[in-house]
Amino acid sequence: MAEKEKYNSQDVPKDLLVPVKESEKDSERISGPSRTFLQDARRTFLKNKIAMLSVFVLLVIVLFSIIGPGMNEHGLDDQDLTRAKMPPRVAALENISWLGFDGTLSDEFEGNDVEQATQKAVQRYDNNEDFVDVEVLTEGDGSRNSAEVKATYHIYEAKDMQDEYFWLGTDTLGRDQWTRIWLGTRVSLAIGVIAALIDLVIGVAYGGISAFYGGRVDSVMQRIIEVLIGIPNLVIIILMILVLQPGMLSIIIALTITGWIGMARIVRGEVLKLKNQEFVLAARTLGTSNGKIILKHLVPNISGIIIITTMFTIPGAIFFEAFLSFIGIGIVPPDASLGTLINTGFENLRLYPYLLVYPAILISVIMIGFNLIADGLRDAFDPKMHK
Incomplete structure (x- = not known):
């Protein structure tokens, strides 16, 4: 084997050695792009294929809940017993x-x-x-x-209806299931989103004030929460229906009476960890009011956990509405919701299974989609997941 040639730096022509001119500004320059925490969170969330697929599916469902009832000539009140089932x-x-x-x-x-x-x-x-x-x-x-x-x-x-097409069949009164399913989806989504937003506002305000002021204020506010959390939701729902007319409004009110407690307790715990940090003390030293400290300094720093909790709250509210309508104390027919449609389908499961299958699949997809998005957001707001 031939010996490898040995090179000496002295043999390199000096005209090839050019000194690099580097200023102090260039030496401190960061070569990689600088990203904020929210930019990192967005980047991580967009890379989550399952979460993005869930977002697409939910957007399609929302779109069809808007345009779906108008895609054929059968309206909500268009019923005919001769074309039932x-x-x-x-x-x-x-x-x-x-x-x-x-x-x-x-x-x-x-x-x-x-x-x-x-x-x-x-x-x-x-x-x-x-x-x-x-x-x-x-x-x-x-x-x-x-x-x-x-x-x-x-x-x-x-029945001499060769020219008729009911894409998802008809119910026991001859009403088009395609129209009713998308109208029911609209109602269920509205109840879930409105209830979650109300829980968000009340829970963040209550938990933030309780933790920020602390002392006697925190003690009194937490005793109120302990009283409310001890009352079963179903009892509150029944009381609301006795006082109010059964329907969408009574369900939203019943869901929000105690639904904000979980958000309030989470926000309180996060604010307790942040209220003694240096940036909060600096804001107090500069004379910033307590309200601005909560809204501009504390809430933005816990926005991740707030968003995640809200995304988990929406499917819970949708399921609770479906449960109430299924047992007959929620949305009252002829108004449609996914719960009422599932109840009708359950009563005719043996002979007409399609009345149950389609609304059951739809509510399952909605709940799974929201939970997968919430999981994706939880990973996105976790600094350990950022690469």
Whole structure:
């Protein structure tokens, strides 16, 4: 192996060695871009693909809650019992039966023999034998319920409605489910967002004042919170409905009576950690009023935890409204919300499952979306996650 040539700095021509002229200003210059904490948080959040997908999905849902009810000719009060419980039918998808948008009803029926099972199917579908297709699954041997058939009922043809299309079917009163689902989504989102914003305002103000002034003020305000937190929400809801008319206003009021307590306690804990910091003492020394210190110095420094808590509050309020409407003490029909639609679908689950499936999927997507966005914001406002 040949020996490697050794180079000496003395062999380098001196005309190639040019001294670098560096000023004191250049030596202190930072080569990388300077970003604020909020810029870092935004950058981290935008890199979170799951959170950004959730934002897109929720924006689409909000858009459809605005324009969805006007996308067909069926209004909220457009009801007709002759078209009650019609299955979903979409023009572009009606030839793909496995998608469930072909406008047919199907079920399996049992009997001692094929004839008896078929007769049960025909009776179930209004005795319209000409519009019922029967597929034999099990021939049977004459014993009890040994034969089984699958019946498909072409209800649109049976009711002479071949030119009608109900994209998500109709309910028990013949109202279009597409229109009612998006109107119900609008109501549920409005209740959740309004309740969360009220909780935000009251909770931040209450918790901030309690922690900032401390002493006897803090003691009295915390005793009030302890009294309110001991009252079950459901009891308050029932009292509100007895005093007020059941509806959107009574639900919002009931949700906000105790809903702000969680926000207030979180804000109080954060303010207690910050109120003795140097920047707060400097503001007091300069004669800044207490109100300005809270609004301009303390609240901006806890804005991250406030935003995260609010994003977790919205799906909780939506779910609570759906629960109240489901048990019959929330939004009152004919007004629509996701809770009332799920309640109607639950009552007809066995025979008409589509009445439950679509609103249940929608409320699940909304709640999961808000929680994923909240998780993304929590990571974004965590300095340890910034790279």
